[in-house]
Amino acid sequence: MVARRQPRRDRSDGSTLRPRLHPSRRQGDQTLEDFKRILNGLHSGFPDLRSEVVDIVEEGDRVAYRWVSTGTHLGDYLGAPPTGRTVTASGITISRFENGRIVEDWASWNEVSVLHSIGVLPIDR
Numbered sequence: 690m691v692a693r694r695q696p697r698r699d700r701s702d703g704s705t706l707r708p709r710l711h712p713s714r715r716q717g718d719q720t721l722e723d724f725k726r727i728l729n730g731l732h733s734g735f736p737d738l739r740s741e742v743v744d745i746v747e748e749g750d751r752v753a754y755r756w757v758s759t760g761t762h763l764g765d766y767l768g769a770p771p772t773g774r775t776v777t778a779s780g781i782t783i784s785r786f787e788n789g790r791i792v793e794d795w796a797s798w799n800e801v802s803v804l805h806s807i808g809v810l811p812i813d814r
Contacts, residue, residue, distance in 0.1 A: 735761060
């Protein structure tokens with residue numbers, strides 16, 4: 690199955706998340722509260738953040754989706770003061786479901802590009 694979705698405003702309070710969400714990352718498992726803190730920090734730094742799911746593929750208990758997010762750096766983010774720059778991030782997330790709820794997530798996105806765009810990570814040319 691492949692589907693396209695319209696852009697939507699992300700909710701920084703985590704209220705759209707399933708209560709049993711336990712995203713997995715390179716750094717290890719996160720609790721739902723950890724994940725909410727990450728989202729709140731992201732929305733503090735980019736209060737106009739918008740995300741669009743551009744492709745969805747579903748097989749068995751997993752759903753993969755390709756997404757693009759855009760926001761303006763208007764608040765502190767990872768210690769970087771606001772720059773007023775518009776930043777775009779894109780990535781792919783795979784979610785595993787049990788009983789209709791997300792129980793694991795794996796995500797890959799262009800973190801280095803975002804950090805460079807707001808001056809957190811200088812990249813020599």
